[in-house]
Amino acid sequence: MQFKQEQMEFVNQLLYPILMLKKERDEERSSSPLEEQLEVIVEEMRHMSVPLEPYKDNILYFYKDDALRMFFINVKNVLRYHSFDEYAEVLHSMDEGRIKQQLMTNIVKQDEEEASVEDKVAELLENQFAFLDFLKNLPIDDTVRWNYFTIMSGPKKFVEDFISLHQTLKPIFEKVYAEYLPILEKSYQEFETTIHEYPTILAEAFSGTKVIEEIDWASDEISVIPTLLLSDFYFQDSEILILGAKSLEVIQHVIQTRVDKQQERINVFKNLGDKTRYQIFCEIAKGTKSVKGIAEQLGITSATVSYHINELVLSNLVVHGWNKKDCTQAIHTELITEVMNGLMEDSFMTNTVENEE
Template sequence: MKYQFHEKESYIFDLLTLPQHIHYKEDVYQKMDENYDELIPEEAKVNVREFHKILMPYKERLLPYYYESMEDHDFIALLSMTQPIIGFEKVEEYLEHLRKLTEMELLFSIYFALDYYDSDTEENKEKSREVASRLVDHPEEVMGFLQNLTIGNDARWNLLHFSTQPRMMVEKLVDILLEIHPIFEELYETKKPLIIKKGEELTQKLLKSKGDGLAEISRGIMKESLLEWKEYPILISMSNPMQLMLNTGNVHPFISWGVYLDDIFEAIKEQEENKIQERVLLFKNLGDKTRYEVVMNLAKGVTSTKVIAKNLHVSPATISYHLNNLVTAKIAYLDQVEGRYIYKVNEEFLKAAIEELKKDFLLK
């Protein structure tokens, strides 16, 4: 497997995803992963507050593109799936590329991404292309299509508006991002040396590893067996400092790695040298009724977050939150089966923990 740090695309990615922080709430941010919230660097929290402050004057103009519901992919994430940032050197070049797209190209890009993410399977990409092409040719079917998607009402409404005025909406988005750009650039420059350092160090660690370096560095959260391409760009993100994301749906897949992520993984590794603490974390997670039921669903082969959410009468965002904690606690892990990315119960870890529990309590 080949990895390469992409400095310029890292910057473009950060500017494009920065407006997500318009919905920042401190209590939500701190509880993104309650297992290790005490390990989140104070500097990361300060940065995110600063991002939110930068965005506040643009709030009303950004809301049609960046949705509050956690399970919804924002507009730029949908658009960039077929219009990847890899290969562009400047933000202005990428945004100008978006400006030049025809209405048909814009509509196809959004419809394709929406259908793909809703079905969430690699094998359905061809089907999603067919759906997108049909919707472009038959605009009268768009409303029904959007109604059947498992997305929030704000996303549904704004996407319906986009379907009637795609060029105008993209023009407005580009204008906003260009306004935010110089403000963000000034802040980004203060972190640029750290981002470059992290990118080069991470890439070298991955390339020098004799085994599965990705699994080793990420504590098994992400494995090389999930990667289908021979070469993966590495983007180091300041806008998403705690995020580890494998962007597989994109025409050109990449890995986004939060700038403080490896520091946290190192701290977790030190904590886990105390095996009793590891087991305490296991039972802490399973002590939550909803989380316990999520694991039960996974064990029964129910892997869709949407189906699990329906079974437990909660939102997909709630299930995603619990799955994130179950993964960091090693109770579940991400796997790929027949082109589909699913969560599985970590049987090996649980069996080992049960055996250790017997030893701790002198059980036969």
């Protein structure tokens, strides 16, 4: 397969403003563990977003809300076009009825309790007052609620304003993309080679994907991933927006992290597999504060207790300084919880320790 430069340039032009959305997200929440591990890539993305700053408000208007963003940006659908001008012509040709139908469908899908989306869409399109009542009950921000109402009152303007925004952003995107294109082309080849040699790599790394969730992973469409400027993935139960050219690096990182975590779990079970060490661990967890007390309780020597405690501390199961008066947590309960949850995931059990509690 060849790198479809013209086609992917158009798709990436649509995706580029999402960097502004990521910046907004970062200001509202703390970084995920994975983002902290990939700080170099995350910082590169921040740098790429700087030229978009003057257009922040307009970008967020179209990109922050899922229902509005997905009206324009569904990678699987837009792959059929080869340029933004071609796509813009299609958008221009859409009549109000079609625009409203698609937008209303996206809006109604946000109501998880709605059994029949199609019927509800038809009802709301026919009755503006019913639409207002529906909006009142949606768990969304008032600003978004107002945006929905005004957009449905002037859908053609909504589409024209989106086209106008991208015409304004095009020179900025072209400059950024020209610098990034050689990296994308190289990553594409590396990705293709890796997928061919290691076909299960995606199944091992992905727990899902948002922007490209409808892509058939077994088909040629898999080549889209490394050619995207940005990919919105779900890793380790957290969402992370990442540079497409770095997706292989991220996938390999995720797999290695998973292997390391599994080995950590194995080491914990090995450590507690020794009966004496397990009993000592339990005594510490119960609150026993002295080596002598544990030795007397178990009927073993203090030297034996000290040896096993040292191993437990080195394996991060017991807190260093566990026997001091001011030590409020003698064992690393977070690690134990993480290990048990990891065991349940490894064995495909659905409940976690927190859920059981």
